[in-house]
Amino acid sequence: MALKVLFGVGFALCISFALTQARSLRSPGTLEEFQLGNIVLEFLPPYVYENGSKCMMESGCLKYEKIESGSGSDRLGSYLINIYTYTTSMNTSVIVSLRFYEDNTLVFKQEFPHGLNGTGMGDKDGVSAAFPRMVLPSAQAAPSLRFFTPGGYMIGYTRLSIGTIADNIDDFRYGEDGGLVVLFQQEGNSELWSMAMSALTQPMATNVWLDKNNSILDWGVQGQAENIPANFSLEVILHTNYYSINNLIMEWGAKLQEYHSTKRMVDLSAKYLSYYTDNGAYYYYNTGSFKNYRDALMSVYNYTLDAHLPVRRLELDSWWYYKGIKNGVKNWTEIPSVMPGGIANLHQTTGWPIVAHNRWFASDTDYAKQNGGKFPFTVDNSTSKALPLDKSFWDALFDKAKTWGLVTYIQDWLNDQYSHTSALHTNLTLGDTWLTDMAKSAEERDINILYCMSYIRHVLHSVTTPAVTQARASDDYRDGSHNQWRIGVTSLVANALGLIPFKDVFWSSKENHEDTPFKDMSNKDAFVEPNPHLQAAIATLSGGSVGPGDKAENLDVEVLMRSCDKEGLLLQPTKSLTVIDKYFFSNTYKEVWTGHSEVSNSTFGIIFMEDIKQDLNLSAYELNLEKAMKKNFILWQNYPFNATYIKVFNVGDNVDVPKCEGAFNFCLHYSSPAMKAAGTTYYFLGEKAKWVPVSPQRIINIQVSSSDVLVTVRGVEGEKVTLTFYETSAFDIGCTFAKSGTMKASAASRKCE
Structure with missing residues (x-):
């Protein structure tokens, strides 16, 4: 396959599997092309926002200065490169470049040596500094061109979209909860052509935005960033494949991992049978006939001993810690009436390592200096959200949690924390700092992290953080649709990025009695799990944690032992x-x-x-x-x-x-x-x-x-x-x-x- 690229903002290039030389140069600002099979995808020159105004070549604000070309190599291999320098009307430099690799990979880069001010363009889904800019073909020109765009949370599970550009463009996912675009086409039995695009670096600061009126796909700095700091840069990767969409996505993910030298920590929570208490479990905000959670969970422990069910991990969900304004985290410590004796005592009694849930931080959290705490936070009173600003917070949090048996930290509600913390949109580097500090602190203490309700940008960032090892690939169990187990697509994205997909809690038996208090279910008393075998099989075949959540005596030992050996070691596929x-x-x-x-x-x-x-x-x-x-x-x-x-x-x-x-x-x-x-x-x-x-x-x-x-x-x-x-x-x-x-x-x- 020859990959024809005519891009420039100044030059044309043709490459195949072997790296070749640049063929010609074009005048700056002309419309350029990328050819995918017989589909031509056009590209446009970049734009930036500065001092609140859109700065483009067409308006004369963004001026072309020079082009430089050369070659080099990095973790992705050898490449040819062209570098284009522009200046704005404020005489600030904007540099964009395009690297061509010999295996049909392109990397687009934006650099801001002196930064930019006033870049916010008013739309959190928009782009304030765009490069590349791709013009999608019309329905008439490419009726068979299809797209796959994960969207929403749980690695894009909740707003997953597949369709044709011609008929389904309104379902194309972009903005803050998008971030991966796959385009592909196949006519009859002819050769398949496909390409994947995403952020390669700085995914927390990068948006993809679709201008539906003009069919333009822009990549670049997120739309509400108030300024771009000096020496900031971001990169976008485009990888093509001509024989398999599965292989395309796996190769794209491998490229991200190669570029960042990704090496995940070992995650024993995904290797041994667990017991879960999250949404959908019998003991989710419910202690049944018991007075407190210690007694309820001890009943589970005693039953597993009597039944010879080798549970080796215990998940504690959001019911155990203190909530603040609008149910955010006020203090991540156990409530004594809920867990008499404390989590540490439960851990010591059962010997079960702890997998513990956390959500977003409330604006009245005890940890914030604004509320008399010890740690710097940004507090967003309009949304009642707060966010730690320094790694010292995570160090203190995890040091204490290690004393009560924490081995895996579940960071849930990543979507809400991101979407409703204004500083994560206005401060271009805060998203990276937040996730990196959390993961680095966990890594230093040998704690794994499981992402839950993650956007695509979160899992893209995870390739830089060894401690992040799992990500939920489904919505909550018992979401009312019975389709929660359908994780074949999101598991593919997780696999590509080296993450372990997690299916979530499930029932191993059909019924858990009528007193199960699922307050979010209108028909809670009538609920019957349609197929416990299906739930257990998918959990095992996903390669992730297997976490039943039945009432103690309803745990189906025969079903669950199909997942593991006598000691609880999960028997999973490669x-x-x-x-x-x-x-x-x-x-x-x-x-x-x-x-x-x-x-x-x-x-x-x-x-x-x-x-x-x-x-x-x-x-x-x-x-x-x-x-x-x-x-x-x-x-x-x-x-x-x-x-x-x-x-x-x-x-x-x-x-x-x-x-x-x-x-x-x-x-x-x-x-x-x-x-x-x-x-x-x-x-x-x-x-x-x-x-x-x-x-x-x-x-x-x-x-x-x-x-x-x-x-x-x-x-x-x-x-x-x-x-x-x-x-x-x-x-x-x-x-x-x-x-x-x-x-x-x-x-x-x-x-x-």
């Missing part, structure tokens, strides 16, 4: 399940998700379907399972439990997958590669009693020799693990662990030793 490319074109494939596990040199595919009304016949490429199906393989169904489908395919064959009809009815199919030993072809199906039969947490090595297939399996004392192989028919090998460690199952001898 790559969590995400939608396939066809999702972006047709509702027929809306809930077809795939993922995989990798063990040694073998890849095992996973296919999830819900309410799919027709048989599927798709290629490995279409299933995003090319690696799992690069040799002959077997496809077999393991849910519903009585499923009997099993079929051998040759490499290159299209894959037949039976339909799976019915709302909340789901099916799980798994692929296993052929393994030849001693003239026999074996297929390792794994531990069929689990949602992920072959997980790297359980299966740690597969050795194929001329005489045998040896599978090394990890287990704990007293655990029996049954592994299934297929030859001409299925056979089981049982591994019983007299002590914790590993055993080896032999396909040839059909024994485990």
